[in-house]
Amino acid sequence: MFSITVRDHVMIAHSFRGEVFGPAQRLHGATFVVDARFTRAELDADNIVVDIGLATSELGAVLAGLNYRNLDEVPEFAGVNTSTEFLARHIADLLAQRVHAGALGEGARGLSGVAVTLHESHVAWASYERAL
Amino acid sequence: MFSITVRDHVMIAHSFRGEVFGPAQRLHGATFVVDARFTRAELDADNIVVDIGLATSELGAVLAGLNYRNLDEVPEFAGVNTSTEFLARHIADLLAQRVHAGALGEGARGLSGVAVTLHESHVAWASYERAL
Amino acid sequence: MFSITVRDHVMIAHSFRGEVFGPAQRLHGATFVVDARFTRAELDADNIVVDIGLATSELGAVLAGLNYRNLDEVPEFAGVNTSTEFLARHIADLLAQRVHAGALGEGARGLSGVAVTLHESHVAWASYERAL
Amino acid sequence: MFSITVRDHVMIAHSFRGEVFGPAQRLHGATFVVDARFTRAELDADNIVVDIGLATSELGAVLAGLNYRNLDEVPEFAGVNTSTEFLARHIADLLAQRVHAGALGEGARGLSGVAVTLHESHVAWASYERAL
Amino acid sequence: MFSITVRDHVMIAHSFRGEVFGPAQRLHGATFVVDARFTRAELDADNIVVDIGLATSELGAVLAGLNYRNLDEVPEFAGVNTSTEFLARHIADLLAQRVHAGALGEGARGLSGVAVTLHESHVAWASYERAL
Amino acid sequence: MFSITVRDHVMIAHSFRGEVFGPAQRLHGATFVVDARFTRAELDADNIVVDIGLATSELGAVLAGLNYRNLDEVPEFAGVNTSTEFLARHIADLLAQRVHAGALGEGARGLSGVAVTLHESHVAWASYERAL
Numbered sequence: 001m002f003s004i005t006v007r008d009h010v011m012i013a014h015s016f017r018g019e020v021f022g023p024a025q026r027l028h029g030a031t032f033v034v035d036a037r038f039t040r041a042e043l044d045a046d047n048i049v050v051d052i053g054l055a056t057s058e059l060g061a062v063l064a065g066l067n068y069r070n071l072d073e074v075p076e077f078a079g080v081n082t083s084t085e086f087l088a089r090h091i092a093d094l095l096a097q098r099v100h101a102g103a104l105g106e107g108a109r110g111l112s113g114v115a116v117t118l119h120e121s122h123v124a125w126a127s128y129e130r131a132l
Numbered sequence: 133m134f135s136i137t138v139r140d141h142v143m144i145a146h147s148f149r150g151e152v153f154g155p156a157q158r159l160h161g162a163t164f165v166v167d168a169r170f171t172r173a174e175l176d177a178d179n180i181v182v183d184i185g186l187a188t189s190e191l192g193a194v195l196a197g198l199n200y201r202n203l204d205e206v207p208e209f210a211g212v213n214t215s216t217e218f219l220a221r222h223i224a225d226l227l228a229q230r231v232h233a234g235a236l237g238e239g240a241r242g243l244s245g246v247a248v249t250l251h252e253s254h255v256a257w258a259s260y261e262r263a264l
Numbered sequence: 265m266f267s268i269t270v271r272d273h274v275m276i277a278h279s280f281r282g283e284v285f286g287p288a289q290r291l292h293g294a295t296f297v298v299d300a301r302f303t304r305a306e307l308d309a310d311n312i313v314v315d316i317g318l319a320t321s322e323l324g325a326v327l328a329g330l331n332y333r334n335l336d337e338v339p340e341f342a343g344v345n346t347s348t349e350f351l352a353r354h355i356a357d358l359l360a361q362r363v364h365a366g367a368l369g370e371g372a373r374g375l376s377g378v379a380v381t382l383h384e385s386h387v388a389w390a391s392y393e394r395a396l
Numbered sequence: 397m398f399s400i401t402v403r404d405h406v407m408i409a410h411s412f413r414g415e416v417f418g419p420a421q422r423l424h425g426a427t428f429v430v431d432a433r434f435t436r437a438e439l440d441a442d443n444i445v446v447d448i449g450l451a452t453s454e455l456g457a458v459l460a461g462l463n464y465r466n467l468d469e470v471p472e473f474a475g476v477n478t479s480t481e482f483l484a485r486h487i488a489d490l491l492a493q494r495v496h497a498g499a500l501g502e503g504a505r506g507l508s509g510v511a512v513t514l515h516e517s518h519v520a521w522a523s524y525e526r527a528l
Numbered sequence: 529m530f531s532i533t534v535r536d537h538v539m540i541a542h543s544f545r546g547e548v549f550g551p552a553q554r555l556h557g558a559t560f561v562v563d564a565r566f567t568r569a570e571l572d573a574d575n576i577v578v579d580i581g582l583a584t585s586e587l588g589a590v591l592a593g594l595n596y597r598n599l600d601e602v603p604e605f606a607g608v609n610t611s612t613e614f615l616a617r618h619i620a621d622l623l624a625q626r627v628h629a630g631a632l633g634e635g636a637r638g639l640s641g642v643a644v645t646l647h648e649s650h651v652a653w654a655s656y657e658r659a660l
Numbered sequence: 661m662f663s664i665t666v667r668d669h670v671m672i673a674h675s676f677r678g679e680v681f682g683p684a685q686r687l688h689g690a691t692f693v694v695d696a697r698f699t700r701a702e703l704d705a706d707n708i709v710v711d712i713g714l715a716t717s718e719l720g721a722v723l724a725g726l727n728y729r730n731l732d733e734v735p736e737f738a739g740v741n742t743s744t745e746f747l748a749r750h751i752a753d754l755l756a757q758r759v760h761a762g763a764l765g766e767g768a769r770g771l772s773g774v775a776v777t778l779h780e781s782h783v784a785w786a787s788y789e790r791a792l
Contacts, residue, residue: 001526002481007519009385013277013293013334018178020237022185023332029277029293033386046414047477052520053418068287070277081179085134105416121273122297122782123139124184130133141781145673145689145730150442152501154449155728161673161689165782200683202673213443217398253669254650254693255403256448262397265790266745271783282574284633286581310678311741316784317682345575349530369680386518387535388580394529405649409541409557409598419596425541425557429650464551466541517537518561546706548765550713609707613662651667652712658661 004049005037006056010063014071014082021081027072032087033119034063036095037129044107054104062094084118088128092116096132136181137169138188142195146203146214153213159204164219165251166195168227169261176239186236194226216250220260224248228264268313269301270320274327278335278346285345291336296351297383298327300359301393308371318368326358348382352392356380360396400445401433402452406459410467410478417477423468428483429515430459432491433525440503450500458490480514484524488512492528532577533565534584538591542599542610549609555600560615561647562591564623565657572635582632590622612646616656620644624660664709665697666716670723674731674742681741687732692747693779694723696755697789704767714764722754744778748788752776756792 013029036059038050066074071082080086095114098104104111115129145161168191170182198206203214212218227246230236236243247261277293300323302314335346344350359378362368368375379393409425432455434446462470467478476482491510494500500507511525541557564587566578594602599610608614623642626632632639643657673689696719698710726734731742740746755774758764764771775789 002485002522002524004481004522005520007386009387011288011292011294011385013291016178020178020180020183020186024275026332027277027334028275028332029295030275031293031295031385043479043481046416046479047482048416048479049481049522051416052480052516054416056520068290068292070291083175083178083180084184085136085175085181086179089134120184121275121295122271123273124137124188126134126136126181128134139782141783143684143688143690143781145687152442152444152447152450156671158728159673159730160671160728161691162671163689163691163781200686200688202687215439215442215444216448217400217439217445218443221398252448253671253691254667255669256401256452258398258400258445260398266749266786266788268745268786269784280574284574284576284579284582307743307745310676310680310743311746312680312743313745313786315680316744316780318680320784347571347574347576348580349532349571349577350575353530384580388533388584390530390532390577392530403650405651407552407556407558407649409555420539422596423541423598424539424596425559426539427557427559427649464554464556466555517539517559518535519537544706548706548708548711548714611703611706611708612712613664613703613709614707617662648712652665652716654662654664654709656662 001039001041002043002049003037003039004052004055005035006052006059007033007035008056008059008063009033010067012066012069012071016081016083018081030120032084034059034091035117036091037115038111039113039115040111044110046107050104050108050111058095058098058103062091062098084120084126085128088116088118088126092128092130096130099132133171133173134175134181135169135171136184136187137167138184138191139165139167140188140191140195141165142199144198144201144203148213148215150213162252164216166191166223167249168223169247170243171245171247172243176242178239182236182240182243190227190230190235194223194230216252216258217260220248220250220258224260224262228262231264265303265305266307266313267301267303268316268319269299270316270323271297271299272320272323272327273297274331276330276333276335280345280347282345294384296348298323298355299381300355301379302375303377304375308374310371314368314372314375322359322362322367326355326362348384348390349392352380352382352390356392356394360394363396397435397437398439398445399433399435400448400451401431402448402455403429403431404452404455404459405429406463408462408465408467412477412479414477426516428480430455430487431513432487433511434507435509435511436507440506442503446500446504446507454491454494454499458487458494480516480522481524484512484514484522488524488526492526495528529567529569530571530577531565531567532580532583533563534580534587535561535563536584536587536591537561538595540594540597540599544609544611546609558648560612562587562619563645564619565643566639567641568639572638574635578632578636578639586623586626586631590619590626612648612654613656616644616646616654620656620658624658627660661699661701662703662709663697663699664712664715665695666712666719667693667695668716668719668723669693670727672726672729672731676741676743678741690780692744694719694751695777696751697775698771699773700771704770706767710764710768710771718755718758718763722751722758744780744786745788748776748778748786752788752790756790759792
């Protein structure tokens with residue numbers, strides 16, 4: 001099994017609802033350093049998993065939709081706790097759509113899975129992985 | 133599949149028995165930077181894998197039992213090579229007990245696995261993962 | 265010259281005023297991984313710069329005043345761009361007060377300087393250093 | 397499941413063929429920080445996965461065959477795009493040969509898999525994993 | 529004293545002349561992870577050292593002149609050992625020119641110094657710092 | 661001003677005397693990830709600060725004297741708190757001796773300073789710098 005991973009980041013504000021979150025129920029924020037991993041069983045005709053340049057630019061495009069935003073005011077997230085793990089799935093799902101739409105190149109249709117990790121600090125991170 | 137990971141560290145002394153260990157047969161020590169990863173198939177009612185605050189405090193509680201100790205003098209480890217990989221399992225098993233005892237919250241009973249990685253330096257680390 | 269550095273982090277929301285900030289004029293947020301470095305010319309009677317445990321707990325106490333807050337609503341910061349470099353000075357000044365108040369121990373009165381670095385992502389950070 | 401991972405690095409020149417590579421079609425180079433992970437279901441008689449010292453020296457021996465070379469001139473790679481993911485497999489396969497030849501010790505014959513990750517920068521890396 | 533630092537990277541091929549370089553006399557390559565630090569005594573009217581976005585784009589522009597190149601064939605470097613420390617100075621000098629030309633904004637004319645660090649691996653890096 | 665830095669590590673056991681150390685008064689241990697930085701005003705005839713290979717091997721030779729040892733039993737350290745900052749100076753002084761003895765090459769006699777940083781965990785480190 002092969003994979004490539006690219007890294008970018010996003011800076012957002014949000015708050016949580018639920019006693020378990022303690023002081024994080026207040027409006028606060030986070031930098032998420034985001035790793036997107038793409039996997040496949042065999043390399044494509046160019047001997048790669050997917051073009052690292054395209055993977056990087058598509059991850060950037062997905063993150064641009066979140067960057068410098070207060071997630072509490074994003075209609076799509078109304079009533080949702082935008083936890084680190086929830087956002088990992090959100091980003092992975094958007095990347096999957098782009099793979100299926102051909103945005104990562106025709107060869108990328110051979111990808112078998114995508115995993116997204118969001119580092120919220122040097123001591124905590126969350127991941128979500130799914131099939132393509 | 134979702135996961136969250138939290139990081140802490142512990143500083144211990146120990147020695148090894150067996151020619152394979154060379155100079156590490158002498159009493160020496162290590163800082164282990166410890167990553168504990170918790171996994172589950174679906175998020176809980178709060179949209180999380182497990183509370184990162186609770187995960188961090190429980191990992192800290194488990195490590196407190198090892199911290200600033202000479203493992204050669206811990207009765208539980210008598211006659212055992214307390215290798216990095218052995219300690220990864222030891223910590224994972226203690227975290228599993230705490231999950232089962234409800235210490236990570238009722239929602240944490242939906243966790244499916246735990247993995248522990250101990251970084252013994254910038255160039256070597258060991259992991260153990262198990263089901264819950 | 266000797267120094268010790270300890271690391272912690274803080275998660276905040278804020279916005280900026282000024283065209284130079286582009287989309288960061290919107291309410292967003294950041295995780296700041298914070299390094300506090302203490303310097304002195306000679307070690308104290310215990311052969312240390314300052315107790316790492318005390319330095320860590322005092323840094324944590326200073327950061328608690330910022331953590332999980334929207335800095336736009338903190339009266340002390342009214343009308344101020346709470347840039348990464350501004351916050352580095354803010355934290356350094358609070359640490360200096362604590363050193364002078366004896367909170368880092370009597371030996372810490374021999375410290376000559378403090379420097380604070382805030383990492384806002386894996387690709388950008390800011391620092392401020394001052395005498396004590 | 398247990399694993400240990402060791403890290404080393406290699407510095408090479410190469411070029412790529414194919415439009416997808418853009419400016420990387422020119423002769424350029426890379427530092428690859430290389431992580432080799434060895435896995436097994438149970439620890440051996442010494443309570444380890446494999447000796448970290450041996451794993452490190454064998455990884456170093458494999459990398460010595462690539463280090464400070466222009467891969468475009470290595471006969472074995474003639475006509476091949478020596479992508480990061482391709483090199484991850486190349487190194488994993490050479491490590492597998494060494495495990496089978498007994499170079500990592502008799503106990504290492506109980507290893508079940510090897511995975512190799514090559515970090516080409518702070519924002520991109522590739523992996524290959526295989527059974528032993 | 530304040531500073532901000534931004535990070536990018538560049539991938540090049542080159543060779544060295546001189547016995548001290550041993551096998552690095554052969555054509556090989558490197559990824560340099562490049563940190564550019566800008567310093568000044570007081571913050572500007574926006575409460576910053578220099579705009580992090582501009583600093584990042586200007587660093588990227590400087591690195592674009594080196595990226596994916598064989599430095600042995602760059603006329604400007606003819607007969608020169610393009611060591612990590614030499615390249616740190618080269619990049620710092622180009623950044624200094626851009627500061628003086630106003631490319632980092634009018635406020636950046638208040639900068640007092642620039643320092644550039646090139647990480648050639650996880651175990652070696654070089655720096656150069658100069659006044660502005 | 662130019663510098664190069666090389667990294668290695670050492671694993672030791674020790675204990676501290678003095679109430680300030682709390683539980684660290686017990687025999688415990690640490691991995692120290694050690695960075696040695698060498699500085700000079702101008703590059704040498706080979707266009708370098710000092711040979712990175714020689715700097716790495718000399719740092720390794722200095723650390724070999726400490727590695728896998730219980731520092732409480734090293735006669736040279738009798739009655740001394742072998743704090744992280746103390747060890748940083750100890751290692752810097754040994755490197756300075758080697759520079760003066762010519763072990764880092766004749767060109768290294770032009771070095772102006774050495775600084776040593778010991779990372780005792782991901783959240784604490786200590787440094788010592790001196791002239792040569």
